[in-house]
Amino acid sequence: MSHIAREGYEGSGPGAITPDGCAVELYLRLPAGDEPDIIERAAPAGAGVLELGCGAGRITHPLVRRGFTVTAVDESPEMLEHVHGARTVCSSIETLELDERFDVVLLASFLVHTAGPGEREGLLRSCRRHVADDGCVLIQREDPTRHENLPKEREIDGGLIRVVSSDPVHPGVRSVHVECVFPDGRWTQTFLSCPLTDEAFEHALAQEGLVVDAYLTDDRTWVRALPAKG
Template identity: 35%
Template sequence: MTDIAPDGSPVAFYRRLPATGEPELIHGAVVAGASVLDLGCGPGRIAGPLAALGHPVTGVDNGAGMIAALPAGVEGIVGDAATVRLGRRFGAALLASHLVNDPANGAAFVATAAAHLEPGGVVIGETYPPGWDPAGAVGRVSHLGDAEIVLRSATLDGDRLEAVVRYGVDGVEWSQAFTARVLDETGLRALLADAGLRFDRWLDRPGWFVATA
């Protein structure tokens, strides 16, 4: 797994991860056939199935290896999701993988999503669910396909989370540290409002929400 994205994510590992209902969730929250901009798309775990559901999908990621791994039918663009401006509008902009929780670029990611919405378009995002207890999740093993994911440590200081996740697949293990900003609903609403967006509703999956312009 030598192809590593700029954020430290190994491309080969992320190609192994299946979607777990997110495409259907998003499909049900947008207009039929709506175009979708997937910011931080990775290798297309969500983008590919969305395209199969009839949505024109454009994925943006700063990892060239991630974009190269996108499935057929998804337009891929190598770029920084915090700053990219494509000069096009979409029916929906997707902020999965807790992009809104990025302490350095969360606001910029939201601004990018807002800048690409067509009239009546929506932003669909993923945040840590309100009331989530990171300390209680330490040591818990989860599986996505044949990959194993374990939260090894988590320290919460105010709204700042510092954590280490261990990944494993095919007998190979490695750890990745990350920092996140944990938002309550008030904080999420404020973040969205700063980009001219309005929190609309929670979706039927913990942490997933819809925002409108």
């Protein structure tokens, strides 16, 4: 099944492609990396987690195995078909309206850098809407060197991910093109990214009622934010 791509986003390769250019078959192959470890250290044991943009469960499944209760949200039913052990909700993040609050709201996969008009604000507003007053929001940011010295590549589980280019298309917005090559398939994705300085990032959070509690990694790519008081 195919979907109409968002403006500035496209993908190619075998299998279903989501509106933001993500290939379901590719995302099933991507390893979780150290993300579950970072989340586990930053979240209360056994917490209820709302995972926004869960994809095919790359992070969901390790969190479930570690004892977290996960509600996994994605706009792609093809992605959600592969999520198990978690409650699933098919919805865009911006329009999500669950009548409950969570100990932890998770916004991974660099979604905070989305560049469409009002989209980042909508993502962060959903985070604030669904986090408990004494809960936290865990956000993954881009490494500031991600757009430098391209092309560059890394090997993963028998495949190769290559960031081919990152070109300015609007003030503060870049179009990023990525290729993923495996022995049995090749996928591409083009998407928009809005790099954010620490100051701009913290301002964006403040506008939606969130405040940085801590940068969780030395490269400052993982952040714990709290609901602003008052």
